[in-house]
Amino acid sequence: MKKRPTIADVARAAGVSLMTVSRVVNDKPGVGEETRQRIRDLVEEMGYRPNEIARGLVTRQTLSIGLVVPDIAYPFFAQIARGAEDAAFETGYSVFLLNTAENIEREISALDSLHQKEIDGVILCSSRLPSDELVVAVERFPAVALINREIVAPPANVATLNVNDSLGARLAIQHFVAGGRARIALAAGPAASTSAQRRIDGYRAGLRSAHLDFDPEMLEFCTPYMEGGYAATEALLTRRPRVDAIFAFNDLVAIGAIQACQDSGRRVPDDIAVIGVDDTPLAAMIRPRLTTLHTDLTSLGRQAMEAILTILNRDSGSGPLAYQLDPRLVVRESA
Amino acid sequence: MKKRPTIADVARAAGVSLMTVSRVVNDKPGVGEETRQRIRDLVEEMGYRPNEIARGLVTRQTLSIGLVVPDIAYPFFAQIARGAEDAAFETGYSVFLLNTAENIEREISALDSLHQKEIDGVILCSSRLPSDELVVAVERFPAVALINREIVAPPANVATLNVNDSLGARLAIQHFVAGGRARIALAAGPAASTSAQRRIDGYRAGLRSAHLDFDPEMLEFCTPYMEGGYAATEALLTRRPRVDAIFAFNDLVAIGAIQACQDSGRRVPDDIAVIGVDDTPLAAMIRPRLTTLHTDLTSLGRQAMEAILTILNRDSGSGPLAYQLDPRLVVRESA
DNA sequence: CAAGAAATAGTTAACGCTAACGCAACCTAA
DNA sequence: TTAGGTTGCGTTAGCGTTAACTATTTCTTG
Numbered sequence: 001m002k003k004r005p006t007i008a009d010v011a012r013a014a015g016v017s018l019m020t021v022s023r024v025v026n027d028k029p030g031v032g033e034e035t036r037q038r039i040r041d042l043v044e045e046m047g048y049r050p051n052e053i054a055r056g057l058v059t060r061q062t063l064s065i066g067l068v069v070p071d072i073a074y075p076f077f078a079q080i081a082r083g084a085e086d087a088a089f090e091t092g093y094s095v096f097l098l099n100t101a102e103n104i105e106r107e108i109s110a111l112d113s114l115h116q117k118e119i120d121g122v123i124l125c126s127s128r129l130p131s132d133e134l135v136v137a138v139e140r141f142p143a144v145a146l147i148n149r150e151i152v153a154p155p156a157n158v159a160t161l162n163v164n165d166s167l168g169a170r171l172a173i174q175h176f177v178a179g180g181r182a183r184i185a186l187a188a189g190p191a192a193s194t195s196a197q198r199r200i201d202g203y204r205a206g207l208r209s210a211h212l213d214f215d216p217e218m219l220e221f222c223t224p225y226m227e228g229g230y231a232a233t234e235a236l237l238t239r240r241p242r243v244d245a246i247f248a249f250n251d252l253v254a255i256g257a258i259q260a261c262q263d264s265g266r267r268v269p270d271d272i273a274v275i276g277v278d279d280t281p282l283a284a285m286i287r288p289r290l291t292t293l294h295t296d297l298t299s300l301g302r303q304a305m306e307a308i309l310t311i312l313n314r315d316s317g318s319g320p321l322a323y324q325l326d327p328r329l330v331v332r333e334s335a
Numbered sequence: 336m337k338k339r340p341t342i343a344d345v346a347r348a349a350g351v352s353l354m355t356v357s358r359v360v361n362d363k364p365g366v367g368e369e370t371r372q373r374i375r376d377l378v379e380e381m382g383y384r385p386n387e388i389a390r391g392l393v394t395r396q397t398l399s400i401g402l403v404v405p406d407i408a409y410p411f412f413a414q415i416a417r418g419a420e421d422a423a424f425e426t427g428y429s430v431f432l433l434n435t436a437e438n439i440e441r442e443i444s445a446l447d448s449l450h451q452k453e454i455d456g457v458i459l460c461s462s463r464l465p466s467d468e469l470v471v472a473v474e475r476f477p478a479v480a481l482i483n484r485e486i487v488a489p490p491a492n493v494a495t496l497n498v499n500d501s502l503g504a505r506l507a508i509q510h511f512v513a514g515g516r517a518r519i520a521l522a523a524g525p526a527a528s529t530s531a532q533r534r535i536d537g538y539r540a541g542l543r544s545a546h547l548d549f550d551p552e553m554l555e556f557c558t559p560y561m562e563g564g565y566a567a568t569e570a571l572l573t574r575r576p577r578v579d580a581i582f583a584f585n586d587l588v589a590i591g592a593i594q595a596c597q598d599s600g601r602r603v604p605d606d607i608a609v610i611g612v613d614d615t616p617l618a619a620m621i622r623p624r625l626t627t628l629h630t631d632l633t634s635l636g637r638q639a640m641e642a643i644l645t646i647l648n649r650d651s652g653s654g655p656l657a658y659q660l661d662p663r664l665v666v667r668e669s670a
Numbered sequence: 671c672a673a674g675a676a677a678t679a680g681t682t683a684a685c686g687c688t689a690a691c692g693c694a695a696c697c698t699a700a
Numbered sequence: 701t702t703a704g705g706t707t708g709c710g711t712t713a714g715c716g717t718t719a720a721c722t723a724t725t726t727c728t729t730g
Contacts, residue, residue, distance in 0.1 A: 004475075017680050022718060032678060039540070052451045053397065056388050057685045064452070067432070073417040073633075075410065082408040085434050087443070094448060097432040099420050106424070113429060116387045117399070242725060253621050255726030275622070282617040285561065285590050298408075341686060352710050357688060367708060389686035392715045 005048045013046065014039050025050055056118065064094040065121040065308060066114035070128075071100045074224075075280040076250065076297060077125055080147065083146040083301025084123055091309060093120070104128055111137045121308035123147060123301075128192060143311035145304035148195050159307035159321035161300060163278075168293040168327040169202025170209075172247045172275040175291070175329055181273055185218040187232040187257055189249025195222070196249060199277075201227035203247060209327045215240070224249055229256025237264055243274055246333065251276040251283050251292055258288070258334065273335035277327070289332035295325055340381045348381065349374050360385055391453065396477075399429040399513070400456040400643060401449035405437045406462075408463055410615045411585070411632060412460055415482065418636025419458055426644060430453070439463055447473045456643035458482060458636075463527060478646035481641035483530050494642035494656035496635060500530045500612075503628040503662040504537025505544075507582045507610040510626070510664055512545040516580035520553040520565040522592055524584025531584060533554070534612075538582060559584055564591025572599055579607055580670065586611035586618050588626055593623070593669065608670035612662070624667035630660055 011021045016035065023031045024039040025048075029038075042048075056062040067084055069077035085095045096119065098110040107129060113124060121143035127134055131152060138144045144158040154160060168217055176184050186203050189196040204214050217239050222228030229248055233256065236243055246261075248254035254276030261272045267272055276283060279294035307321055346356045351370065358366050360383075361373040366374075377383075391397040402419055404412035420430045431443040431454065442464060449457055456478035462469055466487060473479045479493040489495060511519050520658045521538050522530040539549050552574050557563035564583055568591065571578055581596075583589035591609030603609055603623055611618060616627035642656055 007718095008716080011357070018716090019681085019718080020679065023679095026718085030678060035678080049447070049451050051453060051716055052393050053388055053453050054685090055718075057392055057687090057716080058718045060685080062388060064431070071417065072407065073410070073413045075408065075413070078408045078410070078413045080407065081432065082434060085432055086436075089433070089445075094452065095432050096399070097416065097420055097430050098424070099417060101421075108514065110424075112384070116384050118386060118388050226616075231538050252616075261466070281561075282620060285617060289621045343686080344686095353686090354688080354711085355709060358709090361688085365708060370708080386686055389715090390688075392686080392717090393688050395715080 004051070005046045007048070007050065010039065010042055010046060010048050014042050019145050051329050060118070061120050062118050063092055064096060064117070064119050065123065065305070066096045066098060066110075066117075066119050067123045067125075068098045068100060068107065068114075068127075069125045070100050072097060072099055073169065075282075079297035080123075080125060080301035081282075081302070083298035083303075084305045085301075086298070087302040087305035089309050091305075095306070100128070102128060108133070108137065111140075116177050120312060121145070123304045123308065124149070126193065126195070143308045145307045147300065147304055148193075150194050154320040154322075156320055157311055159304075159308065159311060159323065161323045162198075162323070163195065163295050163300070164324050164326045165198035166202035168277060168295075168329075169199040169247065170206040171327070171329045172293065173203060173206025173210065175275065175331070175335060176245040176247070176273060177206075177212075178245070179245075179273060179335065180214060180295045181219070183240065184212070184245040184247060185236045185240065185243045186220070187220055187229050187236070187246055187248045187253050188221045189224050189228075189253065192222075193220045199247075199249065222249065222253060224253060226252045226256035226259075230260045231255030231256075231273050233257040233260035235263070237261070239264075246272060246274050248274060248276045251280045251290060253277045254290055254292065254334070255282070255286060258286075259292075269334050275329075275335045279330055283330075284332070288334045290334045291335040292330055293327040295327040300325055339386070339589035340383045342383070342385065345377055345381060345383050346569050349377050363605050377427040377535050383544065395453070396455050397453050398427055399431060399452070399454050400458065400640070401431045401433060401445075401452075401454050402458045402460075403433045403435060403445050403449075403462075404460045405435050407432060407434055410617075411613050414632035415458075415460060415636035415639070418633035418638075419640045420636075421633075422637040422640035426428060426640075428640070435463070437463060443468075443472065443653060446475075455647060456480070458639045458643065459484070461528065461530070478643045480642045482635065483637055489655040489657075491655055492646055494639075494646060494658065496639055496642065496658045496660070497533075498530065498635070499661045500533035501537035503539065503612060503630075503664075504582065505541040506662070506664045507628065507670075508538060508541025508545065510610065510666070511580040511582070511608060512541075512547075514580075514670065517547060518553070518575065518578050519547070519580040519582060520571045520575065520578045521555070522564050522571070522581055522583045522588050523554055523556045524559050524563075524588065526556045528559075534582075534584065553578070553583050557584065557588060559588060561587045561591035561594075564588030565595045566591075568592040569599070572596070572601075581607060581609050583609060583611045586613045586615045586625060589669070590617070590621060590624055590626065593621075593625075604669050610664075610670045614665055618665075619667065623669045625666045626670040628662040628664055629665045630662045635660055648655065 011018045088095050100107040123145045125147040127149045146160045220232040222232035246257050258268050276292035279292045283290035283292045346353045423430050435442040458480045460482040462484045481495045555567040557567035581592050593603050611627035614627045618625035618627045
């Protein structure tokens, strides 16, 4: 590990002052063309790269943002992360990745740590923080993009990006109904999740417009994983054995649901139709291929990054930003 | 966004010098118990948190590391990332996430950007850089962990962590042979990949110890995705229709292979057995359930982070570190 | 051709923090 | 007593960079 040249080394070699080099490096005016070129060559030759830390200290921006997700190993967030990082990379930003493991304390300390690092913005996915704590935590940052989390009175520095889960749920119910299903259950995911709540709303709205009654026994909360889907489906089938369709919180839950159906001797989609959410890569890989709601998560991640840039670059607080992404139903084999 | 208190604000409020506060905040000796407690209370009350940027400038360590992966949306890397971030979090480090998109220029500029950020270490996964460039790129950092990439003369600041792919391939071949298969093909993944090369070695060694001949026509390179596995398998089956087993570069390739087999009227595992690599979550979800080589990637990520810490904390260069992780065969339905 | 404008450069002072040293005041031990 | 520690704090000087001035030269233009 060799020592890096500093701006002073370059200045000395060029026989000019620090500022002249600084101006060249930052493409700022005030340096003659001849000197500018000479310094450029020297910079190249010496391999000088400005120290971002030092620069960050004085300019008060670090060109880095934080990405806080429950679990990067879950494809839903990995795809968002990919999109966000792509957009960040293109604009010269870097991304800090933090997992919360669905743990509120860890989420808080992740946010604290980002705050200490003086980052320019945060993309916070599926925050589990109570509203009041969330507002406090979020106000500390120059810009925040909240993914899949609603907030009552969003401060001017936050943008919210939500998947239109309610629409998604209505699309799913519509599809079930069009296929002649009438006993539609919901493997609802974690009760604390905003998107779960929105899907419940859409589920009920969908039933209503199909003139079907809502039966609380047909709704079961669960963890957002395969095991959760399996357990929820077992519970649902025990309570209501004649269920003929299940709308699952996400693809993993859907896969768990399918296996529970199969293990109880029911066939998918003949006896029970299943629709998932997210269209993760595995949806197309399992058999029966999973019918699911597709949302372009990579571009959701991109949009989040772009929203942060927008907030950072606008003159003053011109009202909070809110984006909504409509999912579309990808019909495969499971429904 | 309110302004943060600085160490000077705390010092002024406490009527002491900056250094006294600094010593308290960093738990260093040289401050009386009474003063110490008074400052602690004040720090708490004012919500003071040291600015990591400023601290980093003087201590020359940023408490952050870089994690460079081809694509975080690929579960293999997402799991490593999760493990690495967990370990980092526990030791007070933060993780910069960078995707290379399998693109050499982007890998280079990712590394450059990390260098400018003065990070303490890098975890570099599946680098596609040529050896000489890799050495140059890597020497700039205080500590580097190389995952799945061998390097001839590793500098003292790098640790290498490799999955024992050769062993994995031998295990797979052994399992095929034990099941009575003798025409074993290889969907080998990208020719440029080190782990692909190691698997070819293991594949040939496995064949040799089973007294089977190596047939170059039974080996087909491919992209490490489902489509690659599909295309490679089509090619293999055209050239050698009587193939009865396929060892795939990874689970995605295996899934592509299975589908190509099925689409050509062959049954898995009856006609053709398939073994994948990685044991990604979807291996247990598809049907037939995929027999695959399991490696504990989360702990691989952890180990990489720990290796960096080791390099950072040891007194001098006491020789390069090398870890190797043995996979184990998880027998499911596909073989 | 004088005088103001423009272009090109340098100086100074931060940003927030810590390493290294300085210096009293007090304690020890021979 | 007195030389030598020890404790508890303060001072100074940077880390590498840029913002905001200031100074010098050159170019206009009436």
